[in-house]
Amino acid sequence: MPRSPSRSSSNKAALPPDTRIYAIGDIHGRADLLQETIARIDEDIQRRPITYAAEVYIGDYIDRGADSKGVIDLLAVRMVHNHAICLRGNHEAIMEDFLEDASVLEHWRQLGGLQTLASYGVSPSRTATASDVQNAFHAAFPPAHGAFLRCLRNNIRCGDFLFVHAGIRPNVPLSSQDPHDLMWIRDEFLDSKRDHGVYVVHGHTPVPHADIRDNRVNIDTGAWRSGILTCIAIEGTEILVL
Structure with a gap:
């Protein structure tokens, strides 16, 4: 498969030695694209073996696309057999709320919940x-x-990399971050050029292609509409778009 050139995430951020993390952006019901991405990951690991390889799915597995159930079916298997780490996106949080409180339906409907149902x-x-x-x-x-x-x-950290769904609130210690911000924040985080003390891998806000910045990378490429589900492979200080 053709791939883009490697990019250094920053001069400082690095994963531990002999470690590779595959991070996958917002899926939104596109089980077809997820199947293709899983195949690419498996092929990449076979071609480039490494001691420790992990998958981190960045959240928003459901809504808008046609097969949210199929996405969760695939991820549940991946979680069991490949020890995949799945983060909670704001769409999963809304579905969880609806399972507890029927009045959430109208809000969920506005965000693509009918397709999930x-x-x-x-x-x-x-x-x-x-x-x-x-x-x-x-x-x-x-x-x-x-x-x-x-x-x-809600988040996972490995080495100097922090994986969250939406981002973090600048100037707030990682231990004090509000889970709501981790799932919903936009402008305050996206506009920040500060060094957060970690390199943030996130989704939530669609971009045309993986947006690699000095302090973060956005991997939400609007898969449900664009047909592009982005997966990056992080190893050492490099980010490779599969």
């Missing part, structure tokens, strides 16, 4: 109440998917 075989009628939809979703939601949600993490 349809992927589980739930297509609300015009007369269905939010509670009706919630009950139908509970009935259709596999226990394994509930277990998957419980395994989601």
Whole structure:
């Protein structure tokens, strides 16, 4: 597969020796693109063996695209068999909220929740109440998917790299970051040129291609609409777009 040239993430940020991390951007129901990306990762590991290889999925697995259920099916297997780390995106948080509170339906609907419901075989009628939809979703939601949600993490750090869904609030210690910011923040983080003390790998805000900056890299390339699901391989101080 053709790949872009390697780029140095910064003069300081590095992973531990003999370690490679594959980070995958926002999927949003595109199980087809996820399958292709998993195949590329497996091929890359076979071609370039390394002592420790890990996959970090950056969140927003559901909504907007046609096969959110299929995405979670794939990731749940990857989590068990490949020890993949899956972060919680704001869309997963909203789905979790809806499973607990039916009134969240209207907010979720505005963010592509109907496509997720349809992927589980739930297509609300015009007369269905939010509670009706919630009950139908509970009935259709596999226990394994509930277990998957419980395994989601808000962030993960390895070496000098921090993986989050949306970003971090500048000038706030990492130990004091609000989980809401990690899933939702935009301008305050995106406009910051400061050294955060870690190099941040994130998604949440779509860009045309992997946006590699001095203090962060954005890997959300709007897969559900663009057909491009970005995966980067980080090794040492280099970021390679697969």
